[in-house]
Amino acid sequence: MLFAPTHDSAEKISLINSLFRLGVSYHFEAEIEEQLDHISESQPNFADNNDYDLYTIALLFRVFRERGYKISCGVFDKFIDDDGKFKETLTKDAKGMLSLYDAAHLRVHGEDILEEALAFTKAHLKTYSSAASEDRSSSTSHLAKQIMKALEMPLHKGIPRLEALQYMISFCGEEVGEKNDQTSSLLLFAKLDFNRVQLLHQQELYHLTRWDTSALDELPNYMKILYSALLNLFEEMNSEVTKEGRSYSVSQTKEMVKFCSIYSTSSFTL
Numbered sequence: 001m002l003f004a005p006t007h008d009s010a011e012k013i014s015l016i017n018s019l020f021r022l023g024v025s026y027h028f029e030a031e032i033e034e035q036l037d038h039i040s041e042s043q044p045n046f047a048d049n050n051d052y053d054l055y056t057i058a059l060l061f062r063v064f065r066e067r068g069y070k071i072s073c074g075v076f077d078k079f080i081d082d083d084g085k086f087k088e089t090l091t092k093d094a095k096g097m098l099s100l101y102d103a104a105h106l107r108v109h110g111e112d113i114l115e116e117a118l119a120f121t122k123a124h125l126k127t128y129s130s131a132a133s134e135d136r137s138s139s140t141s142h143l144a145k146q147i148m149k150a151l152e153m154p155l156h157k158g159i160p161r162l163e164a165l166q167y168m169i170s171f172c173g174e175e176v177g178e179k180n181d182q183t184s185s186l187l188l189f190a191k192l193d194f195n196r197v198q199l200l201h202q203q204e205l206y207h208l209t210r211w212d213t214s215a216l217d218e219l220p221n222y223m224k225i226l227y228s229a230l231l232n233l234f235e236e237m238n239s240e241v242t243k244e245g246r247s248y249s250v251s252q253t254k255e256m257v258k259f260c261s262i263y264s265t266s267s268f269t270l
Contacts, residue, residue, distance in 0.1 A: 023164025023167075057079075102156075
């Protein structure tokens with residue numbers, strides 16, 4: 001799918017975005033970089049040279065900027081009216097507004113157009129979210145969920161694994177029926193990969209039987225900080241409860257923490 005020929009580079013960028021949102025991009029880092037390099041070098045102005053809508057332009061901008069590629073905020077100039085403001089007609093495109101909102105969070109100092117975009121989209125998305133929450137149609141409700149989540153936590157600030165889970169369950173799961181077989185296969189692959197990684201995490205937690213610093217060396221780097229913090233917390237607790245003659249309660253707490261950790265990860269299995 002990544003190397004399939006296409007007449008529209010935006011389709012390739014959309015696929016790459018899906019790989020990141022589904023949490024499986026780490027399997028294809030070299031291939032993704034190759035595709036983005038090719039598009040960036042062979043079509044440096046393709047966002048300006050095509051009549052893309054707001055949703056697509058904002059998506060292209062976000063994907064390239066998230067990956068560290070140079071892309072000018074000038075790609076949004078065509079959505080500005082004669083008064084230097086975003087066109088009011090854009091407010092009718094809730095999906096495009098949400099895409100622009102996500103893109104605006106990747107602004108750098110001096111990009112006034114993106115400062116304006118953030119204020120413009122935020123105000124209208126709040127209004128749209130309130131109205132959509134009263135609409136019981138599935139498509140409107142689905143988009144409202146995305147908007148409410150984005151307003152609460154911008155996309156780029158989310159925890160990748162949780163973002164992938166929410167994207168699969170709340171978003172892709174509801175949209176997959178409207179898409180093609182390739183997208184269905186991609187979603188299935190993402191679910192299988194998510195479950196595989198969850199199983200690995202559960203096994204790592206299950207084997208945390210020695211609650212001391214010697215167990216740190218057995219853990220992957222991403223777990224060492226959390227485990228170290230837990231050990232420090234248990235030491236403080238032990239000092240306090242020992243004075244009260246309840247040192248046994250610390251060991252019980254350790255086992256409960258381990259049990260809850262394993263149970264909470266297994267409950268997310270897709």
